[in-house]
Structure formats: structure tokens, C-alpha cells
Amino acid sequence: MSKRSKRIKHEFTDTVKAILWAGFFAIMIRTFIIEPFHIPSDSMIPNLFVGDHLFVSKISYGYSRQSFPFSLPLIKDRLFESKPNAGDVIVFKKIKGHADNYIKRLIGLPGDKIQMKKGILHINGKAVKREFIEKFYIINLPYSLRKSNSLTINTANGQVLTVIDTKKLYLNGRPLKDSQYTIVYKEAPNFEGEAIELNKYKQTLPNDVSFEILEISDTEVADNTKEYIVPEDHYFMMGDNRDMSEDSRFTNEVGYIHKRDLIGRAGMIFFSHNNSVNIFEFWKYFHPIRYERILKRIK
Numbered sequence: 001m002s003k004r005s006k007r008i009k010h011e012f013t014d015t016v017k018a019i020l021w022a023g024f025f026a027i028m029i030r031t032f033i034i035e036p037f038h039i040p041s042d043s044m045i046p047n048l049f050v051g052d053h054l055f056v057s058k059i060s061y062g063y064s065r066q067s068f069p070f071s072l073p074l075i076k077d078r079l080f081e082s083k084p085n086a087g088d089v090i091v092f093k094k095i096k097g098h099a100d101n102y103i104k105r106l107i108g109l110p111g112d113k114i115q116m117k118k119g120i121l122h123i124n125g126k127a128v129k130r131e132f133i134e135k136f137y138i139i140n141l142p143y144s145l146r147k148s149n150s151l152t153i154n155t156a157n158g159q160v161l162t163v164i165d166t167k168k169l170y171l172n173g174r175p176l177k178d179s180q181y182t183i184v185y186k187e188a189p190n191f192e193g194e195a196i197e198l199n200k201y202k203q204t205l206p207n208d209v210s211f212e213i214l215e216i217s218d219t220e221v222a223d224n225t226k227e228y229i230v231p232e233d234h235y236f237m238m239g240d241n242r243d244m245s246e247d248s249r250f251t252n253e254v255g256y257i258h259k260r261d262l263i264g265r266a267g268m269i270f271f272s273h274n275n276s277v278n279i280f281e282f283w284k285y286f287h288p289i290r291y292e293r294i295l296k297r298i299k
Helices: 003-032
Strands: 034-038 052-057 089-092 102-108 113-117 120-123 129-142 150-154 160-164 168-171 181-186 194-204 210-215 234-238 262-272
Touching: 034 262, 089 234, 102 113, 102 120, 129 160, 129 168, 129 210, 150 194
Parallel strands: 129 181
Antiparallel strands: 034 052, 052 262, 089 102, 089 262, 102 234, 113 120, 129 194, 150 160, 160 168, 194 210
16 A cells, blocks of 8 residues: 555554544533523423524533433433422423423422412412513414515404514504514415514512513413322423413323433523525524524523
8 A cells, every 4th residue: 555545544544443433522612511492382482482592501400311312221210419499491302292392490309289270370389480571472474474564464353563574573653672572584385474573571489480471361271270289200391482382281291200201491582593594595693693692591
């Protein structure tokens, strides 16, 4: 073999080794330190928007089989376990019939009694404090309308919502603050768009953890429930968008979440966009970015 062939072989071997080591360290970081996660649904609005990309801390609660790619059964229960606190926003794995990861807020600890009464959350027989803040609007639009500079939507209660340049929202001609709305473009057949008006509240749990929630009304499907008693080693999860969240209140679909199915705590948003640009329109990539949400801590 010539010197040139030997050099090429050596360089190729070094390149393969570098790629393998890089892949190994990436897997180690993703398994034991942080894992990226993107928000695919509106169940955690107003705190997490569709299109938010965030880091999940894998260190927060220790490790289980769900920490590994493909949920490899390398750990029976949890290793280096640390208990989560009520109010934590948690990514977890096991929902009946689904293989995807989900994200919700921890509301009930083992032994807690949870119940919804006329839209008010009750924990261990006591109503949880809820204070009205303002109205909030979720604007869902078909992906085909993303190129329109101006769109007008009439709400069910007679208000006029105008979307300008796929990002700014005006209510009856008055501009709304970023904290009062979110606009999402969806790829869905026969979908013409919708405007949902909700009430935004500040909720404070018994451990004094406060966060914002949304309610369409206090008479929706899961606003009056039975009393749930959280079993040992399980947790009760709820979405912040209370009337648009499939969570532990729906025992046949979700139910209680076992501690071994916790993946980690949501920590910080590192990127966010409103999905209004086609993947091939690279020259427009900067437009749909929600710059105000980048590096935002998750409460």
C-alpha cells in the first residue's frame, strides 16, 4: 500500500472515530443532562406556545428507563431519585396507547385528593386561589393563509380580530400585547381558522407556587369531576390551558403518572416560532421567530 493510500485510510479512520465519539457524547448529554423538546399542542398555553422549543433537565428527578433512547429497560425503578414539587412543568412518557412524550404541570402528589368544582381546582378539600388577569386569544389559522398580510376574523361574541403580517393581533382596531394572544398556523384539511377567547387567571397552589392558566368557561367537560386520590408513587398532571388539555382528569386516556415515567423538568425556552413559513422559504426564516420568548424561563 502506498503512503498516499495509507494517509487516506488513516484520515478516514480518524474521521469515523470523531463522528462516533461525537455521537456518543451527544447521546450521553441527551440521556443524563438535558434533552430538547418542542411543544406540539396548545394544552400548556399561556405559558408554553405551539412552536416553543425548550430544554428539559434530565438531572432534576433522577433516572429511569424513560431517560434512555427507546426506553431501554436498563433501570427498574429510579436511580438517584429526587422528588418533584407541585407546580413543576414536567415532560413524561407513559400515556395509555401513546408512545410520544407529553408535557403538563404537576398538580397532585401521592396521597393528595384532587377535584374540579365549577371550574375551580380543589386540593385536599380546599379551593385553590384563582385571580382573574385579563382576556386571552388563541388564533388558529390554516397554513394556506400564512402569506396573507392582513386577515380579519369575527368572533362568536361579535368582536373583530385582525391579524397583521402573521404576527400582530388587533382587537377591534386596538393592538394587543404579546402576553394577550398567540397565533398558530396549522396544516389541516378543510380548516378555515378559528378565534378562541379565554379567561387568563393567576393560580396559586398550597405550596405558594403561582402560574398563569386559561379557562374558556367554568362549565366545560372537565370543570366538574369526581374526587381523585393520587396513588402511591404516582402524580396528577394538568395542562395550564385547562379546557383544552387531555390530562390526568381523563382517567381512561391519561390517568395518574407513575414516578418511573417522569423524564425531566422543563427549564428554558431556547427557540420559538409560529410556523407561518414553509420549510423551503429559507429567506423568510427570521420573520416567524418569537424573539421575545427566546431564553425565557418556564414558570
